[in-house]
Amino acid sequence: MKKLITGITLTFALAFMLPQAGSANVGINEKFGLPIVVYGGNLSDAEKESVAKELDVAGEAEVEEIEVTGQDLITYIKDGDSRARMYSSAKITRKDAGAGLVIEIVTPDNITQVTNEMYANAMLTAGIEDATVEVAAPKPVTGHSALVGIYKAYEVNGEQLDPERTDVANDELAVATEIADSGVEDAKVSELLTEIKKQIAEQDPATKEEVQKIVEEQLTKLQIELSPEDRQLLIDLMDRIRKLDIDFSKWSTQLEDLSKTIEDKIGTVVNDEGFWQSVKNFFNKLIDGIRGLVS
Structure with a gap:
């Protein structure tokens, strides 16, 4: 049901979507740094290329690219399994305070369990606000590892997230x-x-x-x-x-x-x-x- 609902609804926006969303690329944001693309650590080279295309990495002036692995699970999740397979990926672009969260699953057929709103609710609980987040996977996966990747992206960007949250x-x-x-x-x-x-x-x-x-x-x-x-x-x-x-x-x-x-x-x-x-x-x-x- 999630895929069909996603297909017939507009992109989910939480809080105040920026009025210029979708406008021409304005270059590197010197206030918040580069958009960060987090790839699932178990992607093959071909899968990584496919995800990069879905996340429109080439359309950015410049991005920072990192990987999320099972080892990162134990950093952010108490009972995380370092052997977990990580495929779902995300691109995170930070925004000004008050912009809210804009979540888009760009490969809805391949994120089988987690919805836009589930991501948004969990991100708020974790203490993440004011960003555009796009999620993608090259094949059907549940979508959970994308959230861990988002955590890692924020810490790479200099944010300190509360591990309890x-x-x-x-x-x-x-x-x-x-x-x-x-x-x-x-x-x-x-x-x-x-x-x-x-x-x-x-x-x-x-x-x-x-x-x-x-x-x-x-x-x-x-x-x-x-x-x-x-x-x-x-x-x-x-x-x-x-x-x-x-x-x-x-x-x-x-x-x-x-x-x-x-x-x-x-x-x-x-x-x-x-x-x-x-x-x-x-x-x-x-x-x-x-x-x-x-x-």
Whole structure:
């Protein structure tokens, strides 16, 4: 379903898209440095060339190119496996404060689990804001390694990311894809995560019990049914987010804009349950076929 929705909607934009996005190349940004292209470390030479084309590397005045490997996983993720295979790649262009995040999966057929909104939510949790991020892969992969590559790009650019936040962000991506795999529509998963975060920002819960109440309220409001196991995963995740060193008041605008984007996307979906079930069945089979791949 994600691929079809991506194909019939405009490029996802979180917060305020720059009015000159897509305009002529203005050369090297001397304030933020070069765009950084992060290639999955397990790409072959031919695959790397294909990804570079998809990310329009040649169209940039100049870029910095690096690789993300399984070794980087253990830097940003507590239980990361250094033997993981890394294929999904990204180009990151930093923007001025207030520009927000613009996320585009340029090879939607090859990023099988992670959506634009899932990336955006996880990046906000990790502390990444104000950038244009394009994601690509040369073959079907889940898309998780692109997030680790984005972390690495920011540190190469001189940013210091909180390892606790990057670990929680990875956990968030895992929970989001787990819930989506259980049968909840991708857009509804992103809506659920965003609405819970908005309530955490507004209510400032002090205990896990208060977080659980917020989660339960949003599940009821959005009419989402989860297994007891997935429900507990979500509560545990949101309690971890509550404990992070985050100024939640600064999230309000970005979460509100993300919420509006998701609502607009849900509004474009054709209200035909039989049609969407056939689409979901197709992609469930595709995901089952590649579930053994770690990316």
